[in-house]
Amino acid sequence: MSDELMDYDAAMELFEPVLGLEVHVELNTKTKMFCGCANEFGAEPNSHTCPVCLGLPGSLPVVNAKAIESAIRIGLSLNCSIAERCRFARKNYFYPDMTKDFQTSQYDEPIAFDGEVTVEVDGREYTVPIERAHMEEDAGKLVHQGATGRIQGADYSLVDYNRAGTPLIEIVTKPVYGTGARAPEVARAYVAFLRDQMRALGVSDVRMEQGSLRCDANVSLMPKGSTRLGTRTETKNVNSLRSIERALRYEICRQAAILAAGGRVIQETRHWHEEGVTSPGRNKEQAEDYRYFPEPDLVPIAPPRAWVEELRATLPEDPRARAARLQAEWGFTDLEMRDIRGAGALEPIAATVTAGASPAAARKWWLTELVRYANDQGIELDEVPMTPAQVAQTQQLVDDGQLTDKLARQVVEGVLAGEGEPAAVVARRGLAVVTDEGALQGAVDRAIAAQPDAAAKVRDGKVQAAGALIGAVMKEMRGQADAATVRELILATLAR
Amino acid sequence: MSLTATDVARLAGLARIELTDAELEKLTGQLDVILDSVAVVQAAAGDDVVPTSHALDLANVFRADEVTPSLASAAVLAAAPAQEDGRFRVPHILEED
Amino acid sequence: MAALHELTATQLAEAFRSGEASSVEATQACLDRIAAVDGAIHAFLHVDADRALATAAAVDRRRAAGEPLGPLAGVPIAVKDAFTYEGAPTTCGSRILEGWIPPYTATVVQRVLDAGMVVLGKTNMDEFAMGSSTENSGFGPTRNPVDPERIPGGSGGGSAAAVAAGEAPLALGSDTGGSIRQPAAVTGTVGAKPTYGGTSRYGLVAMASSLDQPGPCGRTVLDTALLHAVIGGHDERDSTSIDAPVPPVVEAAQSGDVRGLRIGVVRELGGEGYAPGVEQRFHEAVERLRGEGAELHEVSCPHFGLALAAYYLIMPSEASSNLARFDSIRYGLRVGDDGANSVEQVMRLTRGQGFGAEVKRRVILGTYALSSGYYEAYYGSAQKVRTLIGEDFARAFEAVDVLVSPTCPTTAWKLGERVDDPLAMYKADLCTIPVNLAGNCAASFPAGLAPEDGLPVGFQVIAPVLADDRLYRVGAALERVLGNQGGAR
Structure with a gap:
């Protein structure tokens, strides 16, 4: 069974999406929420359990x-108020x-409430109001x-x-209005913001693929010009930033098709499938009654x-202030910064600069080779298997004249392929620039001998004809020579 | 208000307790009587009265984030009605169609 | 010297110190007594004979080696089956937990063991402590040693009966609405419900977490106080545990000085519905206390009349949640796992078969009280009544040092008499429930036998939070004037 979908742009002509996002963050505390068992991913089954987290009678x-x-x-980092007094409740x-x-x-008594955060999509800022951030415990794994x-x-x-019993923080937004056609991107940017913020706070590993950051995306459609909220659906199993955007886009198109045909959207939980569709979850016969107390x-x-x-004083720099500070330090234009932030490259570039590369070089690598790799693999930029330090090391080899840009790209390719550190890739692939003057001179002499016409033209002052000779030399050197050095050597040889 | 057998059946479902028809009938009558007698609390509970959830006024009881030994796996699974590969085995979760 | 099983804990301890008897002898005497009478009484669900004798022998060796030992070292004790004790079956009186052997030990049991005491076994109780007669046990009722045709009270009927019958000089109980005090009253023994947070609940299978409290049972005031001192005090595993020293209960039990003590008789806990013999013995005891130098006052606690109703909303609500975990997945009974049934069906069948009628009644009542649309009217209102009852106590304790009442409106009734009348059963806890709701402390002491039926009457003393010592001060005075020797039946 496949859903009727309306074209996204057509849907946006008719409807205004309203978002609601629930994000669960697993805390990286050493122990669980309510007992001293290790809070650790990937251990032997049931090896981190005790009477308390097993719920044994009497515990x-x-x-x-x-x-x-x-x-x-x-809570503070989301600009929330912190409760003067709050309680835990049982959800039965x-x-x-x-x-x-x-x-x-x-x-009804969350530890943090009434906050807001600002995210940026294509240079426009959107405010996402936060309803609450509350504490709870995770369940076992089936x-x-x-x-x-x-x-x-x-x-x-x-x-x-x-x-x-793993500690969780659930962060719930209020309805997010006014995002228009950008709703899916705003949702994505918001979750990316939370991820970066949790990482900066050091409170979670925020690995979406391991489930330490999980997002349930709610969306409903309001007819343009109306102020009456539509029926929402909640999409679960959205395990990457890309999926959030795709799942919401899908749900908007699906709901729009239903509404446009005069139907009613069913309030339900839906599951996202990476093939690009959502499907209805289990339909419970009756609404759950959680009997909170x-x-x-x-x-x-x-x-x-x-x-x-005291805790407020430990918060990391505000992300927008940080971006502005880095822009000034790096001397990038607004447009360049927008591209960087759009690609999620701000933190990788900052880390690469910290590791010793120039801002321009760092920007070049992250916005070309690495962003292309991430897109091909369908992963986020900070998930590529090359660290900012490795990028900086590679650039250092270029700056030292040991690599050409072209060779450096092969080094990046090698690191991404898991061949090890940049230096190891250079050694293994034999990529170092040939600096042996004798070997270069030999190749230049052979190229001149092989292409006398070209050589004659250069001698006649048609310097652009040197290109053919440079090409031949580079070919013989299998690219491992610096083209500028080769050119100078050809010109010097022919000038003798 | 009075409680019907349908109400009790729904509550028993929420509480995951299978009841025989005889039990359902008997319980419905008993619960109705009990509810009738406990309803007196409603009249006494004015808006100005703060509810008490805890007998004593304690707050901020915390534990340091330090690992303590977990149970041995054998002890964890010793009482399991069914187990497999170090995990608790449970019947299928969804009802069959 | 009397037979060892008839001695009080204090007398046994003295006999151990003087070398007149060993812990092994005393333990064996209790085991023999259990073998002789428990077929008729059924106070025990499990007798841990081998481990008890081994523990006793170890204590005797330590004593022989001159090691310093606590005042109750070597004294046998029975433990209500609501507490976990690693290696011994713990059922909480329920078929749903039959055969479960916990991998950990409750804090109060651990403290008893650390004090060198000898755990004889686990005692019978109403299923999940829900009842006032021990008839709701999944393993058959316990009988009152005073009259085997009668109930021993509940839920801790097993512990009270074991103590009364001389099967153990001391026992551990738990009190949610009177489960230590009411059995003490109807068996002619002593039982105390400490201040909420005064004894650790870690390892006590929960019925109603905000009301449950472990406490001591004994035949004399001093024995009970000695046990109270052993099990009391802060436990970091129980978030509701009070971080304060145990009140000086032993000193109070040794003193029994009530001169100048202001005693308030609670006007609302008496009159209609109270057996004449209960009222008579109660008032006589009050007069005897006046004779010992106490000041008498009449005190009104106007909201106590609502306590039973509030209790029967709060307790089932919490119980419905606490008992959810008995779902056949990790331990205990599993019914209907035939490959075709879903986990939900298996849970329903297991709980339908594993729980008795009273448990089902309370779980469903609690489910209702918490359910959407009824929460405010029932659970919410009951919590407000709880506040009002706390305020009644606060006002009363401005005027007096302790409050007193009968422990139970009647003496022990006959087995079967109230089984089909839940409300009549619930009324047995009329006098004891307000204390659990407010979180302060209370104890029941023997006040003689009712003239009309010759059955024991209990005298309840109620004190403010963390003034548990006052209970024993009054109890010791009563024991002195009424001549209770703490003999076993």
């Missing part, structure tokens, strides 16, 4: 102070990945056994509770104001 939770600290810093529902069959979460490995049609499932096993949290201010 009791105790809050991880570091998780509270991270929650407050996250049965599911085999939850050891207590309730999730310890926050309900593996479904059966023909497909998916929950549908599984014969049975297996549970590993290592992840159960204050968690009696935990006491309220009342962060002293002095502590909150």
